[in-house]
Amino acid sequence: MAERIVITATGIISALGLGTKKHADALINKKAGMRHPLHLQTKHAQEFVCGEVDYSNDELASLLELPTGDNGYTRTTLLALVAMQELMQNTDTKLFADNSFALINANTVGGMCSVEDMYPDFLSDKTEGAFLKYIDTLDCAESTLNIARHFQLKPFIATISTACSSSANALILGARMIQNGVIQRAICGGCDALSRFTLNGFNSLKNVDKEQCRPFDGNRFGLNLGEGAAYLLLEKESDAVARGAEILAIFCGYANTNDAYHPTAPSPDGTGAMRTMGQALQKAGLYAADIDYINAHGTATINNDPAEGKAIQMLFSSKQPAFSSTKAYTGHTLAAAGAIEAFFSILAILEQKVWPNLNFNTPMEEMNIQPVTEVKDIPINHVISNSFGFGGSNVSLIFSKA
Amino acid sequence: MSKLLKMGISCGMNALQKAGIEQPQAIITGTGRGSMVDTEQFLVSMIANGEEALTPTSFIQSTYNSINGWLALQTKCTGYNQTYVNRGASFELALFDAQMLLNETNENMHVLVGCFDEITPDYVKVKDKIGYWKQPAPANTDLYQHSNTPGTIAGEGAAFFTITNKKENGICSLEAVKMLQGADTAEVITNINNLLAENNLNISDIDVLLCGMNGDSRQMEAYDQLSDLASDHTTIANFKHLCGEYDTSSGFATWLATELFKAQEIPGILVARKGRHKGIKTILLVNHYILNSHSIMLLKSL
Numbered sequence: 042m043a044e045r046i047v048i049t050a051t052g053i054i055s056a057l058g059l060g061t062k063k064h065a066d067a068l069i070n071k072k073a074g075m076r077h078p079l080h081l082q083t084k085h086a087q088e089f090v091c092g093e094v095d096y097s098n099d100e101l102a103s104l105l106e107l108p109t110g111d112n113g114y115t116r117t118t119l120l121a122l123v124a125m126q127e128l129m130q131n132t133d134t135k136l137f138a139d140n141s142f143a144l145i146n147a148n149t150v151g152g153m154c155s156v157e158d159m160y161p162d163f164l165s166d167k168t169e170g171a172f173l174k175y176i177d178t179l180d181c182a183e184s185t186l187n188i189a190r191h192f193q194l195k196p197f198i199a200t201i202s203t204a205c206s207s208s209a210n211a212l213i214l215g216a217r218m219i220q221n222g223v224i225q226r227a228i229c230g231g232c233d234a235l236s237r238f239t240l241n242g243f244n245s246l247k248n249v250d251k252e253q254c255r256p257f258d259g260n261r262f263g264l265n266l267g268e269g270a271a272y273l274l275l276e277k278e279s280d281a282v283a284r285g286a287e288i289l290a291i292f293c294g295y296a297n298t299n300d301a302y303h304p305t306a307p308s309p310d311g312t313g314a315m316r317t318m319g320q321a322l323q324k325a326g327l328y329a330a331d332i333d334y335i336n337a338h339g340t341a342t343i344n345n346d347p348a349e350g351k352a353i354q355m356l357f358s359s360k361q362p363a364f365s366s367t368k369a370y371t372g373h374t375l376a377a378a379g380a381i382e383a384f385f386s387i388l389a390i391l392e393q394k395v396w397p398n399l400n401f402n403t404p405m406e407e408m409n410i411q412p413v414t415e416v417k418d419i420p421i422n423h424v425i426s427n428s429f430g431f432g433g434s435n436v437s438l439i440f441s442k443a
Numbered sequence: 444m445s446k447l448l449k450m451g452i453s454c455g456m457n458a459l460q461k462a463g464i465e466q467p468q469a470i471i472t473g474t475g476r477g478s479m480v481d482t483e484q485f486l487v488s489m490i491a492n493g494e495e496a497l498t499p500t501s502f503i504q505s506t507y508n509s510i511n512g513w514l515a516l517q518t519k520c521t522g523y524n525q526t527y528v529n530r531g532a533s534f535e536l537a538l539f540d541a542q543m544l545l546n547e548t549n550e551n552m553h554v555l556v557g558c559f560d561e562i563t564p565d566y567v568k569v570k571d572k573i574g575y576w577k578q579p580a581p582a583n584t585d586l587y588q589h590s591n592t593p594g595t596i597a598g599e600g601a602a603f604f605t606i607t608n609k610k611e612n613g614i615c616s617l618e619a620v621k622m623l624q625g626a627d628t629a630e631v632i633t634n635i636n637n638l639l640a641e642n643n644l645n646i647s648d649i650d651v652l653l654c655g656m657n658g659d660s661r662q663m664e665a666y667d668q669l670s671d672l673a674s675d676h677t678t679i680a681n682f683k684h685l686c687g688e689y690d691t692s693s694g695f696a697t698w699l700a701t702e703l704f705k706a707q708e709i710p711g712i713l714v715a716r717k718g719r720h721k722g723i724k725t726i727l728l729v730n731h732y733i734l735n736s737h738s739i740m741l742l743k744s745l
Binding site: 164177298 | 470475476477482485486487489490493494497498499502503505506507508509511512513515516518519520521522523524525526527528529530532536540543546547565568569570572573622624625
């Protein structure tokens with residue numbers, strides 16, 4: 042049997058703040074990070090609440106000791122660097138001195154947050170100006186390459202983009218590469234900044250809630266968008282033990298499957314999500330009854346929540362675990378969501394607490410199970426974290442108590 | 444449906460059809476830019492319409508994994524599905540993942556692996572501002588006569604392959620794939636030598652050296668050194684004058700390699716220096732993208 046993969050360091054930034062403590066405090070005190078955006082320059086700013094990180098671009102740059110102003114770093118990259126900085130500060134950087142590690146990043150719209158402001162300049166006949174610093178920032182790998190450059194790393198580099206399951210896939214790739222003996226360690230995660238492109242994109246699909254989103258609620262309307270970044274350090278249990286590292290959790294199972302149902306909507310009967318969670322359990326060598334908590338994808342869209350809810354209801358028919366969506370805290374952070382919620386799952390194990398599903402009032406007609414709505418102290422040994430995306434891309438991750 | 448989606452989906456389905464596979468067990472792709480047409484269309488109309496009255500089609504199709512979703516839908520493939528968006532290493536990462544996936548199973552498995560990228564007038568204009576292209580653009584067949592100036596010519600394409608862990612009916616084997624980021628010439632050469640050594644090969648064992656030189660003077664050094672290292676056994680062949688430069692041009696080159704294995708001869712248009720080898724059993728593909736990424740791939744006939 043393959044050796045166990047463990048998580049030994051994390052770094053995170055979201056609308057809840059920067060770092061582990063800010064996130065634990067917000068989750069415990071039921072303090073959501075949603076408000077009308079201040080930094081995102083959209084005409085819809087007063088219409089929608091978003092999970093916007095409080096720091097401005099200049100403040101983020103200062104945290105990184107980078108020049109402020111038009112420094113060529115997009116907000117996406119700045120968020121990634123700040124989250125990575127936390128991870129690096131908590132890790133012996135000698136681990137990254139050689140190249141036996143991978144940096145696996147995930148992203149959905151690259152530096153669109155900057156490009157959308159400068160695109161008219163891009164297309165103009167101008168050949169000079171600050172916009173030139175951002176001209177090669179639209180693609181997803183920009184943030185990945187900047188992480189490596191900023192921290193002077195020379196890792197195996199990969200960038201994944203599978204919509205809202207992107208960074209959950211980054212974690213899977215890291216674990217597989219370690220188990221295949223390609224590398225010794227992997228830093229895996231994802232980043233996305235709010236952009237007018239995504240806000241208007243989801244709004245054109247009519248699934249953005251103007252108020253705070255209501256996951257698994259019968260009266261839900263849609264999602265709130267958020268932004269952030271999170272990175273986790275993965276290594277073999279024996280390597281972590283050998284260097285005396287604190288093991289935060291065991292990453293014991295995962296599955297990546299496809300709904301093969303519709304370009305954007307999940308299979309409504311929940312079979313897709315059930316298949317993913319089921320395969321993850323199989324990979325982990327666990328039974329459904331072993332799971333104590335599910336950090337659901339729970340976007341609060343009309344389509345996702347009943348499909349995911351039905352899947353949970355069917356798969357865990359013998360014993361329903363506690364479940365909740367933390368999307369009402371952070372908004373849907375797209376490519377960062379998988380890693381942010383992996384972190385929340387690990388935090389649930391460390392604190393032995395189930396995180397509440399905010400804004401739940403009315404049960405959905407389609408299902409007879411309900412999410413946890415208060416912070417609940419229960420023994421937590423095994424947690425499933427779900428991330429489902431456009432293109433039918435479904436991922437489930439399982440974390441266990443060390 | 445936009446051009447890139449049509450290109451990607453039809454190419455993927457075509458590869459499956461040729462292999463006689465109705466349903467792969469996994470679908471893995473790489474793209475540097477995804478659907479530029481859809482991204483530009485949503486972006487431009489959002490700016491022009493002042494964030495009002497937008498339709499979602501181009502937004503949905505701009506998602507990098509939309510072709511993967513369609514291919515899964517077409518083939519009812521509920522298995523592993525992955526999309527890499529990592530500039531010049533995107534297709535290589537897809538191949539690398541497929542290789543790992545096949546190593547992880549004892550069962551017979553078919554993986555659909557592919558790549559796709561497109562050019563648009565806006566993309567060409569934007570990247571011209573940072574010196575991507577030769578100005579004026581030479582005729583593609585004359586590209587290498589302009590290797591003393593910076594810049595290249597733009598290209599696009601899609602390529603798909605069915606990859607399996609069973610030898611029967613196979614065209615060639617992928618022995619190794621390696622991606623390098625920000626490597627200088629010395630590092631590139633060292634990595635090529637190491638990769639060959641790991642596979643118990645010498646540079647003189649290579650029948651065809653398929654080079655991704657793109658006419659950019661700044662990128663000639665590695666290829667020049669490689670040509671010097673190659674013995675008279677090896678044919679040195681180029682491909683980018685035929686497909687142009689794009690993030691996933693390695694997909695075109697890999698397709699070309701499969702055609703060379705099948706035909707056992709090399710069309711003159713590819714040849715930079717003819718070698719003395721008999722037949723084509725081993726192909727080393729060395730590629731780079733724009734300024735800072737390289738990849739090396741070792742393919743063998745079955």
